[in-house]
Amino acid sequence: MSLVARERVQVLASQVADQIAAGEVVERPASVVKELGENALDAGAQTVRVELEDGGKTLIRVSDDGVGMDREDAALALQRHATSKIRAAADLIGVATFGFRGEALPAIASVSRFEIETSVDDGDATRLRVTGGKIDPPEDIARQRGTTVTVRGLFYNTPARRKFLRATATETRAAIEAVTVLALSRPDVAFSLTNDGRELLDCPPASRLIDRVRALWGAELADTLLAVSHRAGPLEVSGLVQRPAQARPAGRKGYVFVRGRPIRDPFILRAGEAGYRSTIAPGDRPSLLLFLDLPGDAVDVNVHPAKLEARFRDKFFVEKVVEEAVRDALAPLDAAAPLGGAGAWGLGPGATGGGIGVPLELFSARALGPSPQAPAQPLLQVFDTYILFQTDGGVAIVDQHSAHERVLYEDVMRQLSGDGAPAQRLLLPLTLDFGPAELDAIDAHRELLERVGFEIEPFSGRSIVVHTAPNPHPRFEAGRCLQELVADLAGGRFGGWQNRLERFAATYACRAAIKAGQALDAGEMRELVLRLLTATLPAHDVHGRPSLVQLPKEELERRFGRA
């Protein structure tokens, strides 16, 4: 049984109808699919079947198993402003159904050969045909509970609009997209789509969004996604976002749903992308599926004729929370990319608080305190570059340069906005030579350089003297770091970074970090891993490369035939 109760269809009073943002409802087959699909969901359907011929140009049929309509309602529903979903203008506030205008069916019927078959219980049913805007006398038929709408010859009577229909492949693609959006909005409902008898989508009912994503786009994409779950005040943000290291410059999926309703909002997507700051290469576009839930009176959905936009009472707040929500999702070590076929690696939240499945005390002699004598976690450095260790879920492999870069970046961001870094006075001040562009860059960044620990004085001509330097690790070469850093700043490296402080911090972190190919002793490795595991965004360096990858235990078991 459906949870949706059948309401009577009524024609809205004209002063209510006048308050509804209405406009061109039907542009192409995909808009018919969207409207009919939304009607099916509003009717409490558990199964929605969409059939097309010729990309919908010849035929569009949407069948559902929802509450259906009796004969009287079905006839009324074909009139403009007839709806069962609202009665008064006040009902528009927080409206929970997709529909509320009473526009879709009459608009579609007026530009097609239209037929609706509907039944409120298994048995007696009504068929209504509309041709040229005229409703034929109703027919008795038999069918199961639910509704089937068939739309033939879209725009047959408006040749000017028919001319604008695109190639079958293009219209089919748009219809696939329309069904995709519906299917994402309701993973619990089964959806299928065929064109000329060929199956294009088949989504069984799913209890989780990730399963719906897998049915729509395959496991390869689904396995790159992390769950979002964040609440701030009245706003709840959930959904799925891509691991930074797996984002690509093209082909991303970006969807926003507000109170279950799909909207196009580039600002919200951008806010989501802002959550990736410092974990992603400029130009990479992560996939984002964001579901925003907030009280009905905090958002107005009645602002766009095709209901594709929403207006928030506090847009700034919404964007801020979306950014936080994404950042939150990227923080656990789960955000690290897995090696091999497996998805998440079982380092889920809760393992040791903070979402890290590695007992931190195993890395830190100091943190142990007097009592527990846990054996230190063995660490192995290979190729003088990678550090391996065991976690609850498998084997972690850390790239020492990327890891240190992440750690330093977070240190420096704190120092730049706080008291600055502890600097070391050099026993022998360094004298370094620079070119004109580089001297300009030093000038422009003098204060930031000082904050990270470089106290610099012009000497003569092209030379400067360095009195103090930071000390990020024992093998730090201050002169070489400063030369590389200044060359980067002068050369506009990290040009994609918007924020000057962040750009400087990323450049510094990259140049000051331990290099690959550097042998480390056990204490240095332990210190580095501990600091990485306690970083805010441990899984990525500032170029969008992973700082840590996981070899899940299941993957090992699979490879060795133990699974």
Ligand SMILES: Nc1ncnc2c1ncn2[C@@H]1O[C@H](COP(=O)(O)OP(=O)(O)OP(=O)(O)O)[C@@H](O)[C@H]1O
């Ligand atoms: N598949 C369906 N199952 C049951 N009732 C339906 C179905 N499709 C439409 N109806 C009924 O017909 C009415 C009119 O549908 P229509 O799509 O024209 O308007 P709406 O959904 O109310 O608003 P909107 O124009 O915003 O979509 C709906 O309010 C609903 O009562």
Ligand SMILES: [Mg+2]
């Ligand atoms: Mg509708």
